Amino acid sequence: xxxxxxxxxxxxxxxxxxxxxxxxxxxxxxxxxxxxxxxxxxxxxxxxxxxxxxxxxxxxxxxxxxxxxxxxxxxxxxxxxxxxxxxxxxxxxxxxxxxxxxxxxxxxxxxxxxxxxxxxxxxxxxxxxxxxxxxxxxxxxxxxxxxxxxxxxxxxxxxxxxxxxxxxxxxxxxxxxxxxxxxxxxxxxxxxxxxxxxxxxxxxxxxxxxxxxxxxxxxxxxxxxxxxxxxxxxxxxxxxxxxxxxxxxxxxxxxxxxxxxxxxxxxxxxxxxxxxxxxxxxxxxxxxxxxxxxxxxxxxxxxxxxxxxxxxxxxxxxxxxxxxxxxxxxxxxxxxxxxxxxxxxxxxxxxxxxxxxxxxxxxxxxxxxxxxxxxxxxxxxxxxxxxxxxxxxxxxxxxxxxxxxxxxxxxxxxxxxxxxxxxxxxxxxxxxxxxxxxxxxxxxxxxxxxxxxxxxxxxxxxxxxxxxxxxxxxxxxxxxxxxxxx
Ligand SMILES: *[C@@H]1O[C@H](CO)[C@@H](O)[C@H](O)[C@H]1NC(C)=O
Ligand SMILES: *[C@@H]1O[C@H](CO)[C@@H](O)[C@H](O)[C@H]1NC(C)=O
Ligand SMILES: *[C@@H]1O[C@H](CO)[C@@H](O)[C@H](O)[C@H]1NC(C)=O
Ligand SMILES: *[C@@H]1O[C@H](CO)[C@@H](O)[C@H](O)[C@H]1NC(C)=O
Numbered sequence: 001x002x003x004x005x006x007x008x009x010x011x012x013x014x015x016x017x018x019x020x021x022x023x024x025x026x027x028x029x030x031x032x033x034x035x036x037x038x039x040x041x042x043x044x045x046x047x048x049x050x051x052x053x054x055x056x057x058x059x060x061x062x063x064x065x066x067x068x069x070x071x072x073x074x075x076x077x078x079x080x081x082x083x084x085x086x087x088x089x090x091x092x093x094x095x096x097x098x099x100x101x102x103x104x105x106x107x108x109x110x111x112x113x114x115x116x117x118x119x120x121x122x123x124x125x126x127x128x129x130x131x132x133x134x135x136x137x138x139x140x141x142x143x144x145x146x147x148x149x150x151x152x153x154x155x156x157x158x159x160x161x162x163x164x165x166x167x168x169x170x171x172x173x174x175x176x177x178x179x180x181x182x183x184x185x186x187x188x189x190x191x192x193x194x195x196x197x198x199x200x201x202x203x204x205x206x207x208x209x210x211x212x213x214x215x216x217x218x219x220x221x222x223x224x225x226x227x228x229x230x231x232x233x234x235x236x237x238x239x240x241x242x243x244x245x246x247x248x249x250x251x252x253x254x255x256x257x258x259x260x261x262x263x264x265x266x267x268x269x270x271x272x273x274x275x276x277x278x279x280x281x282x283x284x285x286x287x288x289x290x291x292x293x294x295x296x297x298x299x300x301x302x303x304x305x306x307x308x309x310x311x312x313x314x315x316x317x318x319x320x321x322x323x324x325x326x327x328x329x330x331x332x333x334x335x336x337x338x339x340x341x342x343x344x345x346x347x348x349x350x351x352x353x354x355x356x357x358x359x360x361x362x363x364x365x366x367x368x369x370x371x372x373x374x375x376x377x378x379x380x381x382x383x384x385x386x387x388x389x390x391x392x393x394x395x396x397x398x399x400x401x402x403x404x405x406x407x408x409x410x411x412x413x414x415x416x417x418x419x420x421x422x423x424x425x426x427x428x429x430x431x432x433x434x435x436x437x438x439x440x441x442x443x444x445x446x447x448x449x450x451x452x453x454x455x456x457x458x459x460x461x462x463x464x465x466x467x468x469x470x471x472x473x474x475x476x477x478x479x480x481x482x483x484x485x486x
Pocket of ligand 1: 140
């Protein structure tokens with residue numbers, strides 16, 4: 001099966017920090033508002049917040065799900081331990097899907113109990129499928145119909161069995177830490193090919209294409225790329241699979257480099273007609289990386305609108321909410337979020353009051369009723385329920401909200417429950433489940449239930465969480481480095 005190898009060796013991470021701090025030292029003295037053009041919608045929007053493969057829930061409510069470590073737990077076990085019946089769960093797979101990936105999908109999703117319905121009675125359960133292209137994967141999405149068909153088959157199967165799919169293809173595509181980083185032309189062609197494959201599938205009517213960059217404040221996160229030095233990339237092969245011919249499209253202000261002041265989002269917009277939901281990744285990892293410091297009180301809402309995380313006034317990125325949610329009428333999912341806390345003890349120890357307080361500060365500013373009222377297109381939120389020893393032996397990077405009893409109790413007590421759509425505590429084995437949801441069959445011919453993808457491989461375990469956290473390690477360092485620039 002396809003296995004992603006760690007992108008950033010530790011040495012490179014440290015280099016990145018050094019770069020970020022250097023830029024910080026140079027720029028800190030004159031932080032000022034940046035200027036960005038306001039792009040306008042193309043007018044051929046396929047969907048809007050109400051007419052959507054995953055319609056927004058009624059009564060101003062917000063869906064809730066979590067990315068979990070499938071090698072450690074399954075949804076029903078998560079619900080039992082946390083006391084939270086979430087509506088959806090997140091799974092990361094490589095693109096293209098290998099037979100081993102299918103095997104893993106069958107093992108973890110189809111052959112284990114999965115949430116079957118929502119607490120509000122009108123909504124199906126959900127799965128966020130995040131596809132991470134391997135090297136060459138973007139080109140394959142655009143040119144290889146059978147690789148696209150494999151993705152469509154998975155979505156079709158889930159939709160027919162009552163599960164809606166948030167299909168998040170090549171997220172954080174504007175951040176250089178991804179394999180598919182900073183390839184606007186290839187990315188847009190790939191995203192469109194996947195979306196058109198889904199649109200052509202008659203029973204994939206509950207699959208929503210999710211466009212989800214990294215929050216643009218701090219872009220390009222310490223990496224000033226001089227356009228006249230393409231040799232930089234061959235000398236530093238860790239920087240994704242950047243194509244020097246595409247880079248100039250990222251120099252949106254025409255100053256000869258990819259740097260602060262260039263558009264972090266719009267070069268990657270694949271078209272109003274192929275995006276159903278928009279989303280962002282945004283984490284807090286300490287003002288200095290890993291330091292247990294208070295997040296800025298409205299960091300999330302500031303970042304969502306392109307403001308300096310701390311002051312909420314200085315423009316540091318385009319206003320994501322205004323452009324993509326209001327003007328382009330797309331509902332918003334907070335696709336990945338958490339506060340990272342580094343623990344120098346083991347997971348088994350009792351709750352730590354400092355850790356609890358910091359996490360609480362973060363979840364209160366990202367999941368709260370006032371915020372939902374302020375940003376009415378914010379309709380879905382995803383936790384990142386991981387705590388792992390990663391790059392530093394003996395140190396646990398803890399993103400979880402529910403892994404210890406005290407933090408879990410505080411999180412549950414703070415949740416604006418009446419404004420959220422959970423799962424119903426009813427789990428079914430999807431392999432056996434034949435949905436009678438007639439809405440699925442209204443739009444077309446091929447109403448026959450999809451059969452599971454065939455695989456001769458034994459289910460394969462993917463070491464995704466480990467890889468993910470390595471990537472996040474570099475991400476948060478640079479994110480914080482970028483934030484400090486302001
Ligand atoms: C196209 O995709 C399929 C399915 O992933 C794969 O088996 C095949 O090797 C790909 N073809 C090329 C030319 O890459
Ligand atoms: C609790 O967390 C803080 C911040 O990381 C740390 O300084 C402190 O040592 C921890 N206390 C215990 C008892 O683990
Ligand atoms: C809830 O969100 C609003 C809007 O961003 C913010 O002003 C408020 O401080 C948040 N509440 C808490 C308890 O953090
Ligand atoms: C699903 O089908 C398998 C094989 O037919 C069976 O062993 C299992 O008990 C079924 N599970 C459920 C939840 O019905």
